[in-house]
Amino acid sequence: MTVTHPTIAIAVPLQAELIAAIRASSPGITVLYEPELLPPERFAADHAGDPRFQRSPEQERRYWDMLMSADILLGFPNDNAAGLARIAANPKLEWIQAMASGAGGTVRAARLSAKDLDRIAVTSSAGVHALPLAEFAMLGLLGGFKRVPELAADQSAKHWPELRTPTRMAQGSHIVIAGLGEIGLETARLARALGMTVSGTKHRVGPIAGIEEVAPSAELPRLLGTADALINTLPGTPDTERLIGAEVFAAMQPGTVVVNVGRGSVIDEPALLAALDNGQVGYACLDVFAVEPLPADSALWGHPRVLVSPHSAALGATENQLITERFIENLQHFLAGAPLLHVVDPQHFY
Structure with missing residues (x-):
């Protein structure tokens, strides 16, 4: 210069x-x-x-x-x-x-x-935008752990269930963050404050304080075998295009919570819908999509266990x-x- x-x-x-x-x-x-x-x-x-x-x-x-x-x-x-x-x-x-x-x-x-x-x-x-996106990621995690869609549906129907269903605890849960950059690390900080343990992926692998394991993206399926939630913060690049697809969803524990505050191109949306329908994904909180605005005919709009946010989490x-x-x-x-x-x-x- x-x-x-x-x-x-x-x-x-x-x-x-x-x-x-x-x-x-x-x-x-x-x-x-x-x-x-x-x-x-x-x-x-x-x-x-x-x-x-x-x-x-x-x-x-x-x-x-x-x-x-x-x-x-x-x-x-x-x-x-x-x-x-x-x-x-x-x-x-x-x-x-x-x-x-x-x-x-x-x-x-x-x-x-x-x-x-x-x-x-x-x-x-x-x-x-790291902190607002990390806070939104916590909203997504807790929304899935605390059964917010079911509560909203019961409220809309004015239904008081005879049997009350327990919710999942953040304390003691394990999450995987795809992309341990600034957004990912801020998300990890908030997750640890809630008592969660964190693993994740990074392009340049190396130890990070407070992170249980750092691995390359190719090892994402292995990391998810014991995880309660996946948070994506990855950017949209040719290398991350549909990185989170059928193989990754199949490796998850049933009921895993998925949050996307990275880029919509990283998640294979048809594969996500299939994982929601077969129970591998219990809840998905999505701020970004492969096509924006999200097309009116997308099945994500009406899915009972999906929260759609109009790419506004960072504002x-x-x-x-x-x-x-x-x-x-x-x-x-x-x-x-x-x-x-x-x-x-x-x-x-x-």
Whole structure:
């Protein structure tokens, strides 16, 4: 990194106080932000903004002129892969800080050339969403352990069962986390606080404090032989495509709880439905899906032991603030010529 007085363009909606924090963070930087060129947020951290928003031809020209003048971008243009593909034509561009933790999927979808992937560093917001996703994973675990679907069905029917059914305890249970990255480790921390033991998988296998066993993904079926629950936090890559399929479900104990806060492409949804129907999976809490929005004809919508969440588990009122803090931290690295944090791997896209 050689630019000492970079121009930074904000490509997505962001609160005025956070723009001010970026401007105040480093002398010599220029921060370009024109809110009238960006779609209004409908909720906190709505980086795509209102889809009804349209720029006039003049506004469209101004938007792209602003981005094409930048050395650094905060956010993908128009928050999508097409915008990323177009901005690669900016010869000055050195670095893009993505708003998403799983930015690799967008980078892959943009189909950038090897030269552009080498020239433009893309960093993700990995870790920013770790705690809300870990909390959602605990919701899923406890929802399955405490028989929430059955309780909801009885309440809807105004049915008080003659025989009360015991629920499962978190204390003493064993869970497997597919993907012991920042989200996985935060999930493990909360699980251990509830008295669970944790094993899991990681691309680079090595001991991790508090984790019973760390193994490669190929050994996931073996790990699940004694587990009460599986939590997926893996990103969507060619290597993880439908990784959790029929073989993995068959290796589970009957009634295993499955939670997905990673990417929908990791779970083979037809195999999951079969495992739900044959009892291998007792409950599934899903925040992500192979196709989003989840198609209306998906059997997951109406399954009595599935909770469907519309990819909203990571959302929180402080998300933009945390992403901005991550960006400012990375900006100091950029200005010092130090390695950037959470760079998306341009080959594996995670």
